[in-house]
Amino acid sequence: MNDDQLHDMASGLHAAAIRLLRMVRREDRHTGISPPRLSALSVLVFGGPMSLAELATAEEVRAPTMSRIVEGLVKDELATREADPDNRRKVRIAATEEGRRRLEGGRERRVRALRERLRRLADSEQRALARGVEVLERAVR
Amino acid sequence: MNDDQLHDMASGLHAAAIRLLRMVRREDRHTGISPPRLSALSVLVFGGPMSLAELATAEEVRAPTMSRIVEGLVKDELATREADPDNRRKVRIAATEEGRRRLEGGRERRVRALRERLRRLADSEQRALARGVEVLERAVR
DNA sequence: AACAACCATTAGCACAGCTAACAATAAGGA
DNA sequence: TCCTTATTGTTAGCTGTGCTAATGGTTGTT
8 A cells, every 4th residue: 555545544543543442431430440540550450560660651651640640559459569579679569359350340341332333333344344453453562 | 243253353453442542642742732632622623613512522521621621722822712602601612723733733743653553564454454444434433 | 570591610629740859779880 | 898870769849630519691481
């Protein structure tokens, strides 16, 4: 595909992604967790325990900001924060079981809402989208 | 496609959309406009002038929140706010030329960043993704 | 004319983003 | 070893964004 075609595709994909996430985000109010905390928790659940700096980098936020987000997660018992035994400057932040459950419940609601949308498509459209999603997953990795 | 297959596709699409937007969002720092203001400005540019309630609904925030976001846009001369002549309870909010320019510049940077990613894909992958994007655009409308 | 409904703003709270400054620990060189 | 420097995280203090409750105007209704 040439530059203009790629540009048009990127433009359409960008707009669609915005609409998609705006749609599913409505489901998050059921979790009772704020968006920044939910997002950080997601990184902990899928990425495993990590230091504050790692978590801040993953969320594209500065260390002081993440420090307070973690503080909130710990207060609500969704995560734990303990000193790293190897390097006592570092902290090791991890999701709790309750954190895992709450995150997974929220994510499941998002995915189900999206699935209901996709269900309305014709079967040929569903298959075309499925192939597109496979490609997209590699492209954004 | 059956329920499980749709669920898997929805799950993959959801994760990919998150990664995609997190990626392109980095370009926004060049605009010098905060994310909520940029998003509201985008609705004004693409949706045309509208009332505060309409803008708040589009952004899925409450009226007082949008009132202050608009206040910021007006202060920076990215939008105008004037009384609706037909119904003086309402306000008519519109993007300024400068607002249009700043938004379009930022969006263009986002799309270009995404395009560069898509460029790396094989031609057959690009075509498959293009078809998927067409389907997706209808699904989220 | 009185009352109700609607639209936006203001007040006041909690939280999220930032930079600057600090405290604690680790690493390295004289 | 001891002093210096780098690294890691937190605290302080600011701006901005989200909410609910309350208020001020305007419009519509009876």
